Amino acid sequence: MYGRGETDDLYQVLGVSRDASAAEIKKAYRQLVRKYHPDANPGNKEAEEHFKKINQAYEILSDAQKRAQYDQFGTVGDMPGGSPFDGFGGGVGDIFGDIFDNLFGGAGGRRRTSPNAPRRGADLEMETEVTLLEAAGGVTREFQIPRWESCGECGGSGAKAGTSPETCPACGGRGQVETKQHTPFGQFVTVNACPRCNGAGRVVKEKCPSCGGAGRTRKTHRVEVKIPAGVDTGTRLRIAGEGEPGTNGGSSGDLFLVVSVEEHPDFKRDGADLHTRLVLSFPQAALGCTVPVPVLSGEPENLSIPAGTQPGKVFTLRGKGMPRLRGARGTGDLHVHVVVDVPKKLTDRQRALLEELAREMRVEVEDSGVFGKFFRNLFDS
Structure with a gap:
C-alpha cells in the first residue's frame, strides 16, 4: 500500500501539481525513469530506491480510479477499487465487522487475506x-x-542457507494483530499489520x-x-x-x-496513409511525362503525369501506404503531391525560349533583351 502515510507525497515524487493532467503525469514519469533507472545509476542505492518510488507513484496517479481515491483519502488499497478505508490502518472495516460479530455471534463469515497468499x-x-x-x-x-x-x-525465502523462516511469535503466522476496546456500545476490535513481521506472518x-x-x-x-x-x-x-x-x-x-x-525525410504518415512530394519541372507538368515515384519499400512505381498537371495536384497509389495494425485487413495508400519547380537560374537559351513562349501565349513578362540577342547570334552564325 502506498499513500500519504509514506514519506513522500505522490505528486511530489513525480514533480507535478495536484491538478496535473494525465499527459503531464506521463511525461514527468518518463523523464524521471530515464534519470533514475538502475542501468543509468549502477551501484547507486539511493537512485534505485527513488526509482521504485517513481514507479509506485505512477502506478497510482496514472489510474483515474486509484488517483481519485488517493486524492480523497490519502491512500490506495492493494487492489483496484478496494475500500478507501484500507488506508487507515486496516481497522475501520474490521470495526464494523466485529460489531456485527458481537451482535450476531460472529456469523458474518468475514475472510482476511493470508499474508502468504500468492x-x-x-x-x-x-x-x-x-x-x-x-x-x-x-x-x-x-x-x-x-x-x-x-x-x-x-530460493526467495530470505533466510541464510541451512535455515528457514519461522512463524512470527507475535501474530502466530496470521500477519495481523488485534486490539480490543470496550465501549458503552460494545466491544470494538481493530486489526492492523503485525509490527514484528510487517504482515508477512514469518520472521x-x-x-x-x-x-x-x-x-x-x-x-x-x-x-x-x-x-x-x-x-x-x-x-x-x-x-x-x-x-x-x-x-x-x-x-x-x-x-x-x-x-x-x-520521422522519415521523404514520407509523412497519417494513420495507414503516407504522403510524399513529387517535384516536376514546368515542361513535365505542362507537356506530361512518366516519372518513377519512390515508395517506402520495394521498387519505385512509374506514375503517368498528364499534360497540364497543376501544382498541388495529388495522385494516389493504392495499397502503397502502411499496413493496418491488429488484424485489420489491407494497407493504406500513398498520396503523391505535385510541386512544380521554378528554376532560379537560366541559361541565355532557356531564357530566350521562355520569352518566346510568353510572347506566343501573350503573357506579359520582363523583357531582358536576351531573346533578340540570342536569335541575332543564331542567324549571324
Missing part, C-alpha cells in the same frame, strides 16, 4: 523507437529488462547474505519481442508475463512496450 508481480513499461520502414514491415528486438527476481541463493532470524533477507535481487532479464507491422507512435504492446515475478507463487506481471516511430 501475489501478482508488478507490470513494467519500457520505450523503444523504430524507423518508419521497420514499422511498415515489423521488426524483432531484444530488450534487457532490469527487474527483481527470486534470490538464487536462498527471518538469519538473513541470506546475498539478498539481505529480501528474498529477491535485481537482475537483468533478456526478452525478445516481435514488433508487428503497422505500429505507430504511441502504440502500447503488452508482453504477458515479462514483468516483475510474483511472490508466494503468484503470477508475473506484464511488460508494456511503448513504441515511437522516427
